[in-house]
Amino acid sequence: MNIGDASERSGLPAKTIRYYEDIGLLKPGRSENGYRDYSMNDVHRLKFLQRSRSLGFSVEECRQLLSLYGDTQRESADVKALAQIKLGEIDRKIAELQSLRDTLRHLVRNCHGDARPDCPILDELAGKPAAGAGKSAAQDKELSPRH
Amino acid sequence: MNIGDASERSGLPAKTIRYYEDIGLLKPGRSENGYRDYSMNDVHRLKFLQRSRSLGFSVEECRQLLSLYGDTQRESADVKALAQIKLGEIDRKIAELQSLRDTLRHLVRNCHGDARPDCPILDELAGKPAAGAGKSAAQDKELSPRH
DNA sequence: GCTAGGGCTTCCAGTAACTGGAAGGTCAAG
DNA sequence: CTTGACCTTCCAGTTACTGGAAGCCCTAGC
Numbered sequence: 001m002n003i004g005d006a007s008e009r010s011g012l013p014a015k016t017i018r019y020y021e022d023i024g025l026l027k028p029g030r031s032e033n034g035y036r037d038y039s040m041n042d043v044h045r046l047k048f049l050q051r052s053r054s055l056g057f058s059v060e061e062c063r064q065l066l067s068l069y070g071d072t073q074r075e076s077a078d079v080k081a082l083a084q085i086k087l088g089e090i091d092r093k094i095a096e097l098q099s100l101r102d103t104l105r106h107l108v109r110n111c112h113g114d115a116r117p118d119c120p121i122l123d124e125l126a127g128k129p130a131a132g133a134g135k136s137a138a139q140d141k142e143l144s145p146r147h
Numbered sequence: 148m149n150i151g152d153a154s155e156r157s158g159l160p161a162k163t164i165r166y167y168e169d170i171g172l173l174k175p176g177r178s179e180n181g182y183r184d185y186s187m188n189d190v191h192r193l194k195f196l197q198r199s200r201s202l203g204f205s206v207e208e209c210r211q212l213l214s215l216y217g218d219t220q221r222e223s224a225d226v227k228a229l230a231q232i233k234l235g236e237i238d239r240k241i242a243e244l245q246s247l248r249d250t251l252r253h254l255v256r257n258c259h260g261d262a263r264p265d266c267p268i269l270d271e272l273a274g275k276p277a278a279g280a281g282k283s284a285a286q287d288k289e290l291s292p293r294h
Numbered sequence: 295g296c297t298a299g300g301g302c303t304t305c306c307a308g309t310a311a312c313t314g315g316a317a318g319g320t321c322a323a324g
Numbered sequence: 325c326t327t328g329a330c331c332t333t334c335c336a337g338t339t340a341c342t343g344g345a346a347g348c349c350c351t352a353g354c
Contacts, residue, residue, distance in 0.1 A: 150301085150302070151302085180303095181302080182302055
């Protein structure tokens, strides 16, 4: 199929799809007329890229994730280890999104537009370090539990 | 506190913090010596930025999210509507991450490194359109259920 | 006081990941 | 056979940082 179809099916702009080809994330065939020709497999890769990019994985991380497909030379152990690392990252992202959601929900419920200088939700926000950056020297009783 | 502390507490590099100031996401005070001086409130904003940026929200979206704090001029209805939209986006992101995680997990379990040309997980992947791009013309019996 | 070190400042240049636009080839419809 | 949609390449611009230079501030040791 042509790039327009691939774009529609993957949710990625054609520009971006060509860019991904430039940087070696896929190599679609070419038709007689020189147009790019995408297989279903290509579309799946694109869709996977669309999803993982929109969720905050870098292109290089996406390249790793994609290497879990198709790269039949890789050894089981490598694949499994890589996938395990990425699964951990995904779980962390899910937890962070949930905490972000809680923050926002709480905010909607408690801060309904009255003119207060400091928003009480900020404490809440600070209270959940989201498993970050290994043992950061912060967290030293930083917040007075006011309000 | 100085930018170094703010950096450590927020998990953002000092460079990025200055950049966020440049584009108007916060306005820390200045000490006598000209150094930036961050309040706890500033640190919370930074932490919030760190989280939401790492989860795939654009800087402009983060600006909107941040406007839910502190902008006491905004009307309740506006705030609520905006937050509702963002909550929807967050829920969608969580769902996508979960589906991504399922895909990866499934992949780890089923594709343990044997030399097959197409990965069976692709079916799985394609089967979950992840609420995307309205009614895409895809899904037309695309994959033969081999593997 | 003097100097070395680390942290801070601004400014400018570079990178990553697109994104828009020009200039032109291809192709089905009228 | 022309119009319009879609495709091509190439080059320039944008977003969101990131690195590095040049220089000020501040504490510590001699």
